[in-house]
Amino acid sequence: MQLDWTALGEVAAVSTGVTIGVVVVFALGVLGLARVEAAREGDAGTDAVGLGVAGLCFLACAAVVAYGIYLIVPQFH
Incomplete structure (x- = not known):
């Protein structure tokens, strides 16, 4: 069995980046x-701005x- 370490590193990097971003x-x-x-x-100056943000x-x-759930659940494809 061969492991593609580059692909594993890419998945780990993207997962970490998205997690930090969220x-x-x-x-x-x-x-x-x-x-x-x-x-x-x-x-009451920043009430609407804060609520919008x-x-x-x-x-x-x-x-x-929702996108993560879409990727995981095969019935959605």
């Missing part, structure tokens, strides 16, 4: 929600998760 995008979504809360407590970030995370 975590960063999710953290930006949480930051957007925190800005919404801060705007409600104090000055949070929505886009969480939507991007959901899209990545």
Whole structure:
């Protein structure tokens, strides 16, 4: 049995990169929600911007998760 170490390294690198990317995008979504809360407590200047950023970030995370499920489940192909 032969192992293609280059392909294994590529898969590991892409998996690590995507994981870090999803975590960063999710953290930006949480930051957007925190800005919404801060705007409600104090000055209401960044309320809509924070909510928009949070929505886009969480939507991007959901899209990545849905794509991963699509790749794993063979009935979807």
